[in-house]
Amino acid sequence: MSLQFIFGNSGSGKSTYLRSDIIKSSVEHPEKTHIMLVPEQFTMQTQKDLCFAHPAKGILNIDVLSFERLAYRIFQEVGHDSRTIIDDEGKNLILRRVAGECKDELVILKKNLKKQGYINEIKSIISEFTQYGVGPEQLTHMIESTDSGSYLHYKLQDIKRVYDAFEDYIQEKYFTKEELLDVLCESVPKSNILKNSVICMDGFTGFTPVQVRLICELLKFSDKVMITVDMDKRENPYQYTHPYQLFALSKHMVTSLTDMCKEENIHVDEPVYLYTNANHRFAQNPSMMFLEENLFRYSSNTYTGASNLSLHETKNPKEEAMYVAEAIRKLVRTKGYRYRDFAVIISNPDTYANHLESAFECYHIPMFMDHKRSILQNSFIEYIRSLLSIAEQNYTYESVFRFMRTGLCDFTSDEIDMMDNYCLAVGIKGFKKWDEKWTRRTKDLDGSELETLNAYRERFISKMIEFREAMKQPRKTVEDITRAIYLFLVRENIQSKVNDIAENFQATGELSLSKEYTQVYRVLLNLFDKFVELLGSERVTTTEYCALLDAGLQEVKIGVIPPSIDQVVIGDIERTRLNDIKYLFVMGANDDLLPGDTAAQGFLSERDRDKFRMEKISLSPGPKEQIYTQKFYLYMQLTKPTEGLFLSWSRVSNDGKAVRPAYLVQEIRRLYPSLNVINESEKPLVEKELTRSIGNTMIAFGLQDKENSKQWTSLFSWMKNDSGEKNDLGRIISAADSYHKDAIIDHPTASILFGDPDKLSVTRIERFYACPYVHFLNYGLRLEERERYEFKPTDLGNIAHKALERFSKTLLKKNKNWPDLSEMEREELIDQCVDDSIVDYNNTILYDTARNEYMIRRIKILLRRSVWALSAQMKAGDFKTSANEFNFGKGKIDRIDTYENDDKVYVKVTDYKTGQKSFDIVSFYHGLQMQLPVYMNAAMENEKKHHPEKEIIPAGVFYYKIQDPFIKGSKGDTEDALLVELKLDGLVNGEEDVVEHLEHNLSGTSKYYPIRKNKDGSLGSSSNAVTQDEMSDMLAYTEHLEQESKDRIQGGDASVLPYKYDGVTACDHCKYKDICGFDKKIDGFHYRNIASVPKDHIIAAMKDNKNKKN
Secondary structure (H helix, E strand, O other): OEEEEEEEEEOOOOHHHHHHHHHHHHHHHHOOEEEEOOOOOHHHHHHHHHHHHHOOOOOOOOEEEEEHHHHHHHHHHOOOOOOOEHHHHHHHHHHHHHHHOOOHHOOHHHOOOOOOOHHHHHHHHHHHHHOOOOOHHHHHHHHHHOOOOOOOOOHHHHHHHHHHHHHHHHHHOEEEEHHEEEEEHHHHHHHHOOOOOOEEEEOOOOOOOOHHHHHHHHHHHHHEEEEEEEEOOOOOOOOOOOOOOOOOHHHHHHHHHHHHHHHHEEEEHHHHHHOOOOOOOOOOOOHHHHHHHHOOOOOOOOOOOOOOOOEEEEEHHHHHHHHHHHHHHHHHHHHOOOOHHEEEEEEEEEHHHHHHHHHHHHHHOEEEOOEEEOOOOOOHHHHHHHHHHHHHOOOHHHHHHHOOOOOOOOHHHHHHHHHHHHHHHHHOOOOHHOOOOOOOOOOOHHHHHHHHHHHHHHHHOOOHHHHHHHHHHHOEEEHHHHHHHHHHHHOOOHHHHHHHHHHHHHHHHHHHHHHHHHHHHHHHHHHHHHHHHHHHOOOOHHHHHHHHHHHHOOOOOOOOOOOOOOOOEEEOOOOOOOOOOOEEEEOEEEOOOOOOOOOOOOOHHHHHHHHHHHHHOOOOOHHHHHHHHHHHEEEEEEEEHHHHHHHEEEEEOOOOOOOOOOOHHHHHHHHOOOOEEEEEHHHHHHOOOOOOHHHHHHHHHHHHHHOOOOOOOHHHHHHHOOOHHHOOOOOOOOHOOOOOOOOEEEEEEEHHHHHHHOOOOHHHHHHHHHHHHHHHHHHHHHOOOOOOOHHHHOOOOOHHHHHHOOOOOOHOOOOOHHOOOOHHHHHHHHHHHHHHHHHOOOOHHHHOOOOHHHHHHHHHHHHHHHHHHHHHHHHOOOOOEEEEEEEEEOEEEEEEEEEEOOOEEEEEEEEEEEOOOOOHHHHOOOOOOHHHHHHHHHHHHHHHHHHOEEEEEEEEEEEEOOOOOOOOOOOOOHHHHHHHHOOEEEEEEHHHHHHHHOOEEEEEEEEOOOEOOOOOEOOOOOEEOOOOHHHHHHHHHHHHHHHHHHHHHHHEEEOOOOEOOOEEOOOOOOHHHHHHOOOOOOOOOOOOOEEEHHHHHHHHHHHHHHHOOO
């Protein structure tokens, strides 16, 4: 019955000594039990090391266990009470329940209980209290010792209330993993295994109070307990003064155990000192020996000779990962090392994990990422979560297809895509619409395809019907919902499907993913068992159950055993156990990652923890202590490699922020002043390690940026002379020398694709002039975005158009003009026209939601305002409506107004717009705004047929913007301001008689048209007006643009030639931009640049065009 410490610094051979001693004892005393206790993640490696070191290459009477496994081993021998052990997931579930039950009594916790991760914070602090022996009495004492109105006082009161409720709930039924060792303490005296045993402990940096109590019990009944301790030979291990020193953890461990031995009269043997061990890890490596002796010490020593340390600065974490992979590959290739000789420690897995996976894959380096995986992104877990989401959200589009796209639903991708497109187009959502036969057809759907869709629908509903019935039951318990999910999984044979996925990953070499899928089904069923056992009878809603499931799944992490022997181990500073490595790479030595977020205080702040210390109550290290704890772990890791250490950092973080090297870099540079930093961004090509794919990439970038990239030329020359690289090089050169060349479609193909050129709509012509390639994709290949069941701005415009058309036609039938109606008659007729137009439009989505019903009211308000303004405009002059929605083959004219006298017919064309479109003569000249002039030509041709004996005069072309502007002021001022805001936009025939017919007795600026009359009767310079001859030239030029577009379309013009005008391009909102690949950096791609020129220049150019024709 004795305790013995084995002291030594890192690399002194403590573990080797301990293994040798326990092996020797096991051989000499086979009747005794020998136990090697190590941290959980070290058990497998320790077992392996003992087997290799044992002369018989096997260990029959040595058990390698963690504290938790020791407990289960002893419980198997002596038994324990009937209580069940609950883990972190179980604690989360119970705490969620008891906190909810007593939330009305809580002050601080009450408002935060539903925040994500908050229950986990409560669990952590209760676990900490349990580990450090802080019971109800100590908590009560702390509450009494704090000010009654302080924040800490209320926090501790809340925690005690939840803690008490938690303890009451688990009493006589469960005990936690933290209490496991307390229960083990009670079982130690009953165990024959432990009597006169030899127990060795290795790899521990410290013990919690409950572990100290257990060690005390083990010492009483065992023959000997040996513990390795990392300690500097210059330190006194038996003197612990404060936690802010490098070996504070080790000193605290030694002093707490020796104090306990004094209290219990347990003998402490003379320690073993290994400071001068000849087999020291660094016996042949003086520079690493110097690092171990001086790192983080108060020392002025420096190392001036050649060292095996290396410092590397990179541009960003991605480049840092590539550098590490490159360095490992080079050492393996040139020095003959194995991949298992290397390890990588990363300061932050979230920052570096993905970059390292990509870099190692690029260099074909096998790796093992030593961390526990979250299972939330696993497709099987997503299958369960989306299944519940369907029940919770009643078969919304998002929940159904989230479920289907997990890959476990027995539907092919094509079948899912077909259903997805249909449901999106017709608005299938809710169980009722899934349960009834689908009858509505979309634009491109025929009858047979609709039957196929209904067959898919029935397959899906038949899967879900039993689960739906179970979830419909009122007053469901946790057990009811869990059983419903389990039975659904059984019916769908999901276990077999998950096993198939694991086998597929195994076959493709994805061993880590294969291990994950092998475990995930069992892990979920274990969680379901805990649900039923701990909360089975509790009544919950589906939403509450989803929250419970997510909380449980967030706690579940899957640990993956290294699937191969020869691979690089990648891990973090604290968790990863490194063994027998030759080189270590430490990544992320930046000040934002080391020491990291130690300021994250959790539930108790640093000041709160100080209050506990003042009351002599121990807790886990706070932020200040964690900095020194991290230094200690860094010391342990940095002194693991036998041959060399590489330290790297980035200048810029993942999110583009400038970052600085960490304190560790300054410490290394202080110790090794002759050590230079290598800038990886500036490393010459000859020093880089290249694979074929990386070399090809460098050549491609070099050819693309020949001026700024010179290093690639030597690589290019080598690849040019290497027979194995010639094919790749040829493809790269071909790609680099390529340029975009617009393809011309032959005339027969163009005729088939584009159809009759005489039937080109105005929209098509404008689309062609905006970019011929977009016209080809839209009207040639007929590519369209997925149809969506939603109310779009175009729908508002279409309904407004239809309603105005009905309004105007109704007045024509009644032989009435717009201004003839009273306000009441006008509003009643507008409301009726809007309602009828919505029914005819057949867009039932307008009645699906309150928001869209609001849109109906909004449309009515807009049209009331519009009809009022349009009536005022017509009342101001002589024009009367002669046609509405006039269809002439190339488009549909919203309204044609005419004024007729003895020898002339004046024609005015108006097009209604719900957007902010304005007439621009430059855009018209280049084919981008042809609608109004084309409409005018069609309207004049129609009038000529009806009045062949009269002269047809174009009075003006206009846009009317359907809007309801907000104006402040008195009624009279407001009406005038509204008319100004709602005035027509376009181009006016500025002849005096035309203006008079448009607006009688105009003086100053018109409230109705874009014109202004000067005092002398002439039109002001700000007027949007032209002469009648200029209007005729414009209409003639319109015909020229139409003919030109027909010729080019039939000639097969599908060039990628988007316009650019006044800072706007055709590419800005183009839905085809991912198809065309337009890139100004590639030769052959360019914009059709349109210059902004004065109106008189455009008019002159159109006149010249007309003269040339004549």
